[in-house]
Amino acid sequence: MTSAKDFLRRYVMHNLGLKTLSLLLAIGLWYVIAAGKLH
Amino acid sequence: MHATGSWPHLTVLSVLDILLVAFLIYAFLAQIRGTRAAQILVGASVAALVFYFSRLLGLTVLNWLISRIFPYAAFIVIVIFAPEIREALARLGRRLTLASSAGAEADAYDDIVMAASLFSQNQTGALIVIEREIGLRTYVESGVTLEAHLSYDLLATIFRPSAPLHDGAVIVHGDRIVAAACFLPLSMNPVLSTQLGTRHRAGIGITEETDAIAIIVSEETGGISLAVAGTMERDLTVERLRERMSKLLRRYVPPTPLPTVISDGRGMDESETEMPMRSSESHSKSGGDNR
Numbered sequence: 001m002t003s004a005k006d007f008l009r010r011y012v013m014h015n016l017g018l019k020t021l022s023l024l025l026a027i028g029l030w031y032v033i034a035a036g037k038l039h
Numbered sequence: 040m041h042a043t044g045s046w047p048h049l050t051v052l053s054v055l056d057i058l059l060v061a062f063l064i065y066a067f068l069a070q071i072r073g074t075r076a077a078q079i080l081v082g083a084s085v086a087a088l089v090f091y092f093s094r095l096l097g098l099t100v101l102n103w104l105i106s107r108i109f110p111y112a113a114f115i116v117i118v119i120f121a122p123e124i125r126e127a128l129a130r131l132g133r134r135l136t137l138a139s140s141a142g143a144e145a146d147a148y149d150d151i152v153m154a155a156s157l158f159s160q161n162q163t164g165a166l167i168v169i170e171r172e173i174g175l176r177t178y179v180e181s182g183v184t185l186e187a188h189l190s191y192d193l194l195a196t197i198f199r200p201s202a203p204l205h206d207g208a209v210i211v212h213g214d215r216i217v218a219a220a221c222f223l224p225l226s227m228n229p230v231l232s233t234q235l236g237t238r239h240r241a242g243i244g245i246t247e248e249t250d251a252i253a254i255i256v257s258e259e260t261g262g263i264s265l266a267v268a269g270t271m272e273r274d275l276t277v278e279r280l281r282e283r284m285s286k287l288l289r290r291y292v293p294p295t296p297l298p299t300v301i302s303d304g305r306g307m308d309e310s311e312t313e314m315p316m317r318s319s320e321s322h323s324k325s326g327g328d329n330r
Binding site: 015018019021022023025026027029030031034035 | 046047048053056057058060061062064065068069072
């Protein structure tokens with residue numbers, strides 16, 4: 001249980017804002033490229 | 040991955056693709072966070088937004104102007120981010136070669152700790168750079184090559200204010216003092232305190248561009264600072280410096296008896312220490328006037 005918490009804290013919660021932003025940017029990039037909106 | 044309607048078709052491969060790109064973006068953002076590159080990135084993002092809206096609103100001239108500049112953006116980015124790119128690639132290479140280099144330990148650094156203690160007591164300005172994985176040949180060539188065995192006495196001699204080599208950085212590799220009186224790049228980090236002099240900025244500058252460790256002793260306060268990866272810990276005690284160095288260099292630096300202040304007339308007395316080093320701070324060679 002402690003190791004799971006530790007894992008969450010260390011690899012998931014750490015820099016969560018930056019990780020979310022990166023994921024959103026990646027989704028946005030995929031969207032414009034895959035939908036052919038970027039020429 | 041073909042577009043179906045307005046939303047493209049999402050497959051397992053697409054998810055993998057997105058996650059990989061997200062990881063790359065995250066690694067990039069984490070790398071530049073807190074550096075001047077982040078500020079430049081914000082500026083570039085604003086330019087991209089202006090371009091997008093100029094296109095959307097049909098602002099022909101603005102759109103034309105930005106579209107003419109954009110093809111050169113890659114070159115501009117390479118020039119502006121050159122130190123960051125170099126550092127990132129070096130870090131990547133270091134990670135890949137970590138297993139092979141793990142056994143290569145540096146030699147005795149306790150002389151450096153002792154010398155730093157002496158400089159701190161005498162308020163003698165000093166800048167010592169310890170080379171790690173990334174070579175410092177460029178900076179070595181800017182100074183005077185010594186290739187001498189690293190010792191407390193030699194360091195104390197080099198940084199004597201009356202010594203010709205005192206003005207600049209000493210570069211250490213393993214148990215050798217490779218060069219003295221070296222020019223180092225100054226840190227351009229705008230977040231740094233304005234109270235920091237050229238010596239401190241040079242110490243931080245070299246650690247921004249390489250993986251070296253810089254030990255800086257202030258001539259004004261005698262405070263010992265340690266710079267690593269563009270960040271600096273100030274006013275370290277000798278014990279703390281020893282602790283940090285042993286951790287950073289992954290070896291045990293044994294506690295050594297600290298030298299006492301040289302107080303006789305032939306030693307580094309106050310007037311002798313103050314005056315010449317003062318001038319070195321203002322035109323400092325360590326500050327990298329070559330930039």
